[in-house]
Amino acid sequence: MSEIRDDVRYTENHEWVQLDGTTAKVGITDYAQDSLGEIVYVELPEVEDQFSQGDEVASIESVKAAAPVYAPMGGRIVRVNKKLEDSPELLNEAPFKNPIYTLEVDDPDEYAELMDSDAYADFLKERE
Amino acid sequence: MHGQKLIFEQSVSGRRGYLFPRCDVPVQETDLPDSLLRVETTGLPELSEVEVIRHYQNLGRRNFCVDVGFYPLGSCTMKYNPKVNEQVASLEGFLDLHPLQDEQTLQGMLQIIHRLTGDLCEITGMTWGTLQSMAGAHGEYTGMKLFRAYFASRGESSRTRLIVPSSSHGTNPASAHLSGFEVVEVPADKRGLVTLDVLKPYLDDRLAGIMLTNPNTLGLYEVEVAEIAREIHRVGGLLYYDGANMNAIMGASRPGDMGFDVIHLNLHKTFSTPHGGGGPGSGPVLVSKRMVPFLPVPDVVLQKGSYAFDWNRPESIGKISGFYGNIGICIRALTYIMVMGSDGLAEASRMAVLNANYLMERLKGTFHLPYNRRCMHECVFSAERIKADTGVTALDVAKALIDRNIHPPTIYFPLIVQEALMIEPTETESRETLDRFIEAMEDIHRLAYEDPSQLKSAPLRTEVGRVDDVAAARNPRVCFCG
DSSP states (O other): OOOOOTTSEEOTTSEEEEEETTEEEEEEOHHHHHHHOSEEEEEOOOTTOEEOTTOEEEEEEESSOEEEEEOSSOEEEEEEOTHHHHOTTHHHHOTTTOOSEEEEESOGGGGGGSBOHHHHHHHHHHHO | OOSSOOTTTTOOTTOOSOOOOOOOSOOOOOOSOGGGSOOSOOOOOOOOHHHHHHHHHHHHHTOOOTTTSOOOBTTSOOOOOOHHHHHHHTOHHHHTOOTTSOGGGGHHHHHHHHHHHHHHHHHHTOSEEESOOOSHHHHHHHHHHHHHHHHHHTTOTTOOEEEEETTSOTHHHHHHHHTTOEEEEEOOOTTSOOOHHHHGGGOSTTEEEEEEESSOTTSOOOTTHHHHHHHHHHTTOEEEEEETTGGGTTTTOOHHHHTOSEEEEOHHHHTOOOOSTTOOOOOOEEEOGGGGGGSOSOEEEEETTEEEEEOOOTTOOOOOSSSSSOHHHHHHHHHHHHHHHHHHHHHHHHHHHHHHHHHHHHHTTTSBOSSOSOOSSOEEEEOHHHHHHHOOOHHHHHHHHHHTTOOOOEESOSTTSTTEEEEOOOTTSOHHHHHHHHHHHHHHHHHHHHOHHHHHTOOOSSSSOOOOHHHHHHSOOOSOOO
16 A cells, blocks of 8 residues: 555645645655656756646656656745755655655645545545 | 677777788878867777677577567567568669769659658558658657648747647657647546547647547547547647557558548558667658648659659758658568558558457456457556556566567556556467467466566576666666776
8 A cells, every 4th residue: 555644735646745834845655656666867847947736847757657747836946856866766765755846835725725635545546 | 798798898909800901002191170180099899800790690699579579569560571571672773872863863763752652642541741751750740840830831830739648659749849839638538538528628729739649559549530630620720640550550541531631650660661670760751732832852753754853842841851761661661562452451450450359358357458448459458456466567577478489568658557568469470479479478477476486587588687777777877988
């Protein structure tokens, strides 16, 4: 079973988001890293880039596939996780401890639209 | 590498394959500026002739190709390449041609270009085309340039959105993006098909068009294609057909009749020219009537009984290759078409579909078949179930097939199927070969439950065992640093 944490929210594209005031950390879920297989490369956005909800922000390559990471909420990039450039395997090892980027969000209310852990667990169950 | 050293590692300083006599004429000074003259040696390996021959012969013996065994690599149409193609392409009159010859001395070759273009148009229902593009993705890029030229000629450059379904080939969104279009991905439905419904939100004056592969990468025929074409055209958009899967439908249905405006074919797939090991490929682009003015130059035309290049195409997108395409490949493809005839091509597609359905029906009790409906030329299984039960993945299944002298199917593609195993047998395989493949797959399935560790370390019978693809991707070493 994939790990699901209670203190973050989720998208249908298997990103997790943790909102603190108006900043949001974004990463990929345990289910996402397991489906992708061993991750070999992460393409990060630039700090100050501006995105709308649903825009493609980053991309992840594994030995199987390349997958886009979308913006779960609109906002401006304030931090990117540079460690992933040299150690992409961190996303496999600890997906929830390694956010890919941090957003200064435009509208904190968008957070409520995302799935909570129960809804995401149901969403995963439906896919099986 | 195991067993055999790189040719650079075999180099011995001063060793030569040939000894040239001392130069007995004065050395001419060159007009080239000093900055362009080499001062250091090239660093090429130094070996005798027999060492070079043995090196490459031994590497060649490890090669797996369709002449050695079954090669069911999905979406690649690894059919047998008849040797008559090679014989014709090796005729002396072709071998010694040069692309800069005067066209009066190239009449036979020009006739081949003209005739092959015409034959491909007849097979696909298109109006005219070019043979210049070197492979599928080059064809797609050319097609996207044609889209742009068409919209520019109508003052509609604001059409920037291009729809690409999730079941399309990976090169489609890449080609669209590289050509400056905004890619809109739409999902396939539960049957694995594109429906008009998912396109509706995008049917407006920003739409440039859609790129479709039919049959799609699940090997399924897009049953709503006629309605999709009608609606895209109604709002002023264009349709691009990726011909990678054309081997399923020759003589049965034609992209031109479905309503496509621009298509590419892969001669190295459907038309039995070499594929794998670098081909080289060939990806002719064919178009409907309204797109003809924009085709690349030069066109080859027949005027008063002789063939000529026509460069006078003011609306053309220009040239897309140095000369006229991979001409040797075009000779092979025309040979194939003429040997097969129209009935033979239709029969080839029918047999390709039959073979794929035979494999699908025989294996679907063993491997999970996510989209369980009549397939065309290929079918896509999933190893998700055995992965959950035993830990054996699609990759392990693929590696175990290598031990059984079978080339693995395409794995982990299309992306909409988890642990995908995409199998395309082609028409050139016998019932016995297909049965042997089925037995191998069933044997691997049984081992997954009885002795998964054996599969995890496959292949065991090859000179090079399981390679570490993760390390190779994370820390690639692509050059020899002696």
